[in-house]
Amino acid sequence: MRTPFIAGNWKMHKTRAEARDLAAALKEQLSGVSHRLLVAPTFTSIETVATVLEGSNILVGAQNMAAARSGAHTGEISPDMLKDVGAQVVILGHSERRHVYGETDELINTKVQLALEEGLEVILCIGETLDEREAGQVDQVNRRQLTGGLAGVDAGAMGRITIAYEPVWAIGTGKTATPEDADTTHAAVRSIMADLYDQSVADAVVIQYGGSVKLDNVAGLMAKPNIDGALVGGASLKADTFVPIAQFDS
Numbered sequence: 001m002r003t004p005f006i007a008g009n010w011k012m013h014k015t016r017a018e019a020r021d022l023a024a025a026l027k028e029q030l031s032g033v034s035h036r037l038l039v040a041p042t043f044t045s046i047e048t049v050a051t052v053l054e055g056s057n058i059l060v061g062a063q064n065m066a067a068a069r070s071g072a073h074t075g076e077i078s079p080d081m082l083k084d085v086g087a088q089v090v091i092l093g094h095s096e097r098r099h100v101y102g103e104t105d106e107l108i109n110t111k112v113q114l115a116l117e118e119g120l121e122v123i124l125c126i127g128e129t130l131d132e133r134e135a136g137q138v139d140q141v142n143r144r145q146l147t148g149g150l151a152g153v154d155a156g157a158m159g160r161i162t163i164a165y166e167p168v169w170a171i172g173t174g175k176t177a178t179p180e181d182a183d184t185t186h187a188a189v190r191s192i193m194a195d196l197y198d199q200s201v202a203d204a205v206v207i208q209y210g211g212s213v214k215l216d217n218v219a220g221l222m223a224k225p226n227i228d229g230a231l232v233g234g235a236s237l238k239a240d241t242f243v244p245i246a247q248f249d250s
């Protein structure tokens with residue numbers, strides 16, 4: 001069955017020293033947890049965090065990646081560079097990348113394919129804005145982002161992709177979809193995956209929920225049949241708040 005997968009997105013927070021301290025605390029306090037765990041520090045702290053977490057049960061990820069292997073791409077970081085500093089996973093298509101930095105499904109798809117070719121696992125983020133939700137377009141947006149983001153990715157690679165459903169209106173706002181609402185959308189995402197691939201891929205794919213996940217709501221969300229994990233932003237920045245989420249018991 002699907003192993004619960006709890007990931008922390010540290011966004012643009014923490015110097016290396018702060019990242020090292022948090023990683024060390026998580027390593028110690030989460031050592032007995034059997035869920036899949038990941039933290040995604042800023043590029044500058046990946047190597048520091050990967051060194052601390054070596055041999056632990058916590059994976060290390062990046063929050064973004066270039067759409068090219070090398071070359072004239074000022075300010076970008078290639079898949080090889082991510083692997084070189086110890087990243088095993090990359091988060092792609094986060095709503096902040098889509099809506100603040102203008103990333104399109106086409107660009108995200110280039111990154112997804114490149115990351116897979118280069119041996120990185122991918123967390124592909126999808127989700128609607130408030131306007132799209134109010135216009136009744138949730139499933140349509142998710143279908144468009146999944147179809148675009150996964151174009152050319154074959155079923156054999158799907159074991160290395162996690163989908164993170166993150167309604168944009170719930171990210172960093174303190175608003176969370178109810179477990180019922182989120183589960184309904186996750187079920188719809190799973191059925192889109194069955195259309196794009198087949199039922200066995202849809203049944204196997206891990207779908208995280210993201211959007212103001214906290215200790216108060218994690219167990220309720222994780223108790224739902226189609227919610228397999230969480231992508232956590234704000235509450236992943238302190239051991240005190242992330243540890244109990246990662247240890248959730250539904």
Ligand code: PEP
Pocket residue numbers: 009011166170171172173174210211212213231232233234235
């Ligand atoms: C995120 O960064 O993906 C996120 C869901 O943030 P938050 O938990 O702060 O809403």
